[in-house]
Amino acid sequence: MQSEQNNPFAEGKVLLINKPLGWTSFDVVRKIRSAVKIKKVGHAGTLDPLATGLLIVCTGKFTKKINEYMAREKEYTGSFTLGATTPTYDLESGPENFKDYHHITENQLHELTEQFTGQIQQVPPAHSAIKQGGRPVYELARKGIAVKLEPRTLFIQAFTITGIELPKVYFKVVCSTGTYIRSLANDYGHALGCGAYLSSLCRTRIGEFTLEDAMSMEAFQQMAEALRPGNNQ
Numbered sequence: 001m002q003s004e005q006n007n008p009f010a011e012g013k014v015l016l017i018n019k020p021l022g023w024t025s026f027d028v029v030r031k032i033r034s035a036v037k038i039k040k041v042g043h044a045g046t047l048d049p050l051a052t053g054l055l056i057v058c059t060g061k062f063t064k065k066i067n068e069y070m071a072r073e074k075e076y077t078g079s080f081t082l083g084a085t086t087p088t089y090d091l092e093s094g095p096e097n098f099k100d101y102h103h104i105t106e107n108q109l110h111e112l113t114e115q116f117t118g119q120i121q122q123v124p125p126a127h128s129a130i131k132q133g134g135r136p137v138y139e140l141a142r143k144g145i146a147v148k149l150e151p152r153t154l155f156i157q158a159f160t161i162t163g164i165e166l167p168k169v170y171f172k173v174v175c176s177t178g179t180y181i182r183s184l185a186n187d188y189g190h191a192l193g194c195g196a197y198l199s200s201l202c203r204t205r206i207g208e209f210t211l212e213d214a215m216s217m218e219a220f221q222q223m224a225e226a227l228r229p230g231n232n233q
Helices: 025-036 060-070 106-116 137-142 181-192 217-227
Strands: 013-019 041-043 051-059 074-082 118-122 152-165 168-175 196-206
Touching: 013 025, 013 060, 013 217, 025 041, 025 051, 025 217, 041 060, 051 060, 074 181, 106 152, 106 181, 118 181, 168 181, 168 196, 181 196
Parallel strands: 051 196
Antiparallel strands: 013 051, 041 051, 074 168, 074 196, 118 152, 152 168
C-alpha cells in the first residue's frame, strides 16, 4: 500500500454501497481497499452473495465506528418461495422436500406474520459464518457434519407481506441486528406446513442510512479516482 499521508480515505470515510448480486461482502471490501490504497477498510454487517442492497463500508479512522453501525436496526425486502426447502434456506442450494402450497390462503400468509413479530427465538442457519471451535459452521455443514446451534433472542419490529404471487410471497422486515432472514423464511414455511426458502433479498436500511443514498461500485470507483492524492480533477 502506498503512503497514507494526505489520503482522505485514511482520515476516515463512511461509504454507503449498493452491493451487487453475486458479490460477497468481502469482495466489496477488497475492491475498495485496492482502490483507496489503504489496508484499514471494513464493512458493518455481512450480506450473503445472493443478497443485494445497502452495505456500510468504513475506511481509515472510521473503522472504529463499525460496531456502532452493526448494532443498528435493519430493514429488508425480498421474497420467499413456498412449497420446498433448501439446506441453506436460500438458493445457494437446490430446493428439496417439495410439498403442495395451493391450499394456503392470503389470510393465512398475512396472519402468520404476527407469530414472528416482536421478541422471538431464532436458530441461525447451519450454513452460516458463526464459528464453533474456531471454524465457521458452514464448513462443517458442507461436509455433512451435524451442526447444533442454540436459538437467539431477536426483535422483529415489523414483518409485512407486501405481495402474493404463489409460490412467491413478497415481504418487508424491520429487525434487530443478528436476524437471519433465511431462517425467518425457513421458519415461516415450517409454520405454514408447506416449507419455504428465501428466493431474493435486498437490505434497504441500516439505522438512518438508506439504500437510496448508496452508490454503485462503478460510482465509487469514479469517486475514489477523483479523490486520489495527486489527482487534480
